[in-house]
Amino acid sequence: MxxxxxxxxxxxxxxxxxxxxxxxxxxxxxxxxxxxxxTVDTRHVGGFRCEVGASTVRSDGAILNARCQEFGLPLKPVGRSASRRKGVLTGSGLLHVAGPGDVLRSALISWRAKTRLIIEPLKRSSTNSDETLHEFLVRRLGQGAGDMLAPLMARGVYAASSKDLAVRTAFPRLWSMDRDKGLLRSLAQQTGAGIASLPEGLGQxxxxxxxxxxxxxxxxxxxxxxxxxxxxxxxxxxxxxxxxxxxxxxxxxxxxxxxxxxxxxxxxxxxxxxRHSEITNVQLGYHGIEAPPGFGFLVHPNAGGETLGCVYASQVSPPCAPSGSALISCMVGPSADPVASARHTLVQALSWSGEPDLVHLTPYPYGIPxxxxxxxxxxxxxxxxxxxxxxxxxxxxxxxxxxxxxxxxxxxxxxxxxxxxxxxxxxx
Ligand SMILES: Cc1cc2nc3c(=O)[nH]c(=O)nc-3n(C[C@H](O)[C@H](O)[C@H](O)COP(=O)(O)OP(=O)(O)OC[C@H]3O[C@@H](n4cnc5c(N)ncnc54)[C@H](O)[C@@H]3O)c2cc1C
CATH class of the missing domain: 3.50.50.60 (FAD/NAD(P)-binding domain)
Structure with missing residues (x-):
């Protein structure tokens, strides 16, 4: 035995x-x-290479790095220009930012909300270990910044609502910043690990x-x-x-x-x-057009629709689409028609209304815990x-x-x- x-x-x-x-x-x-x-699943469909589950990893994972070395796999950081340029789609359109700190400086937050940020370092840490991500960000950053940032973080990582996630377990780093130097000072000092991928996809x-x-x-x-x-x-x-x-x-x-x-x-x-969040990964491929530069964008709930965010896969891992083509991976929450939801989001964000040459759909009814x-x-x-x-x-x-x-x-x-x-x- x-x-x-x-x-x-x-x-x-x-x-x-x-x-x-x-x-x-x-x-x-x-x-x-x-x-x-x-869920680490690289598929070749219609001339495109689709990551239908995980698409990138943090570059500082100790086990991942050790195993890649052992298997002779070159874990490569995603290009700085693609990884740093991210977008946020709101009801007013698409705006590009470089990260959470940049969201707070951008036009996504009102001047009044920006002024409130000044007192963030003075805020005391919480004793409520059940605090949700939304409550946490509103407490530290104020209502305006919290209402903007919390849903983006919750959707981007967990495909969930920020009012459901417990900050202590869902975002343990933020929780420790609350106890340490506060959010803004900690974020400013963070060198931040990048994201990485494998040349032939994570399936390697x-x-x-x-x-x-x-x-x-x-x-x-x-x-x-x-x-x-x-x-x-x-x-x-x-x-x-x-x-x-x-x-x-x-x-x-x-x-x-x-x-x-x-x-x-x-x-x-x-x-x-x-409990789990339901999610569908809708991959849309287009010949004769290139994805905009950058990583992609998150969709704020005030933009409407069921799409949570889109990754410009052909920018993040360039060999995944034929030259001169675009591959966009759209994460869609519960929806009667995930493809229509994803396509509607591309019209809103990029004014792309053309027929895609590739539509590949991967539903995850129990996608993310x-x-x-x-x-x-x-x-x-x-x-x-x-x-x-x-x-x-x-x-x-x-x-x-x-x-x-x-x-x-x-x-x-x-x-x-x-x-x-x-x-x-x-x-x-
Ligand atoms: C759409 C999506 C995108 C994601 N993107 C990222 C990302 O970009 N970066 C990141 O770090 N993480 C990402 N994640 C999360 C990450 O991919 C997963 O959390 C992780 O891969 C889960 O690994 P696992 O081994 O726990 O489970 P799983 O990957 O679910 O593996 C379970 C395995 O068990 C097998 N199995 C099931 N039932 C049985 C049975 N009865 N008998 C035998 N075998 C069985 C399945 O076939 C499967 O192979 C993403 C997740 C999803 C859903």
């Missing part, structure tokens, strides 16, 4: 499996689909893991149910059963909840209570309950952060806890 079964071949499961393998454990990773990477990362794990991966093995008998976990797929003493469950929250219902109802209910005030309590409950379940660890973006690097960290953490629990079992 192998030592550890890993279920789910997204980046968190891949990192868990490789860490365990490199620590001398025998592992087997079961992936439900025919490909690795989960999962291919790197695939090569390193090789025969330890079985694809097209969706696990249908789990059993725990005689100190052994058994994962049942349509035509097989796989056993191991230890299990790392690295599937999305709603799948983990379903799979655990028969072995631990309480854990299953806690995981199943984590919502780090709301409940999430932290649920996570604590999950981790406490997990301490009582023999041989099981969880990994995934619903626990301690949604980015690719945070998901890698959750895989690494699950592997380390697995190693620790098997060591203590041996001592016992």
């Amino acid at each position: 192998i030592d550890v079964l890993i279920i789910g071949g997204g980046v968190s499961g891949l990192e868990a499996a490789l860490t365990l393998k490199q620590c001398g454990r025998s592992v087997l990773l079961l992936e439900g689909s025919g490909r690795l990477g989960g 990362l999962s291919m790197g893991y695939g090569r390193a794990l090789d025969s330890e991966i079985v694809r097209q093995q969706p696990v249908r149910n789990l059993e725990y008998t005689n100190e052994t976990w058994i994962a049942h797929t349509d035509d097989n059963a796989y056993s191991a003493r230890q299990l790392v469950l690295a599937v999305p929250a709603q799948v983990a909840s379903d799979l655990l219902v028969s072995t631990d109802e309480e854990l299953s209910a806690l995981i199943g209570s984590i 919502l780090y709301d005030v409940q999430q932290d309590r649920l996570r604590q409950g999950i981790e406490k309950r997990l301490g009582d379940v023999e041989g099981l660890q969880l990994a995934g973006n619903y626990l301690r952060g949604i980015s690719v690097e945070s998901s890698l960290q959750s895989g690494r953490r699950a592997a380390e806890l697995t190693l620790k629990s098997s060591a203590s079992r041996q001592v016992a």
Whole structure:
């Protein structure tokens, strides 16, 4: 019998499996689909290369950098001109800015709201650990600046409303600035990590893991149910059963909840209570026209519509579109017609009303876990309950952060806890 079964071949499961393998454990990773990477998914469609999930990563991720080096992958910073020039679409049109600090200086904020910023450094930190992102920014920056900035940050990172997100867990850096020097001073002193990508798309990362794990991966093995008998976990797929003493469950929250219902109802209910934002990635490709310079733009709710933001993919990763063509990746919230929503936004922002040559749609009904005030309590409950379940660890973006690097960290953490629990079992 192998030592550890890993279920789910997204980046968190891949990192868990490789860490365990490199620590001398025998592992087997079961992936439900025919490909690795989960939400890190580079597809070639109609002459365009589309990142239908994650498109860029922070350049300072420790695990990501180490793995890229190990796999021989050149993680490249996105060009400064593309990464620094961002836009905001409001009801009055599209305005370009260089970042959150620039939003506060720009015409997006009234003079009255700008004057209020002067007292920001004098504001006391809050004792309310359930403060939402919107409450936090209004408290520190005033109503005008808070109302403008909060929805942009919430939409840009979590595809969510700023009145739902808990600032302490959704934006831990902001929360620590509140306790440290205040927002404006901290932002001014930040050198800020850039964003990065891989020359052939982020899918290269999962291919790197695939090569390193090789025969330890079985694809097209969706696990249908789990059993725990005689100190052994058994994962049942349509035509097989796989056993191991230890299990790392690295599937999305709603799948983990379903799979655990028969072995631990309480854990299953806690995981199943984590809310998610629904999102659809609409990729629109145009021949004979180039995307404007810059990264793209976020859509403020006062612009109307369901689109949350658009990335000028052909500017951010130039080889992803044929020369002289544009690829725009539009993130759309719940919508009866996401393509119409995305196209309407391009008319509003860029006056682009022509027929796209490529329309590629990827819906994520449970796209991004919502780090709301409940999430932290649920996570604590999950981790406490997990301490009582023999041989099981969880990994995934619903626990301690949604980015690719945070998901890698959750895989690494699950592997380390697995190693620790098997060591203590041996001592016992
Ligand atoms: C549209 C979108 C854009 C994003 N953009 C960025 C970005 O630009 N930068 C960034 O850092 N992050 C981004 N993220 C977030 C990031 O991509 C994810 O949080 C991260 O990749 C999640 O990894 P994971 O391994 O936890 O889960 P997943 O990627 O969801 O992987 C889970 C895996 O489990 C498999 N699976 C599911 N059920 C079963 C089963 N029953 N049996 C076996 N296998 C199963 C799935 O097929 C999948 O491979 C984005 C997310 C979305 C949705």
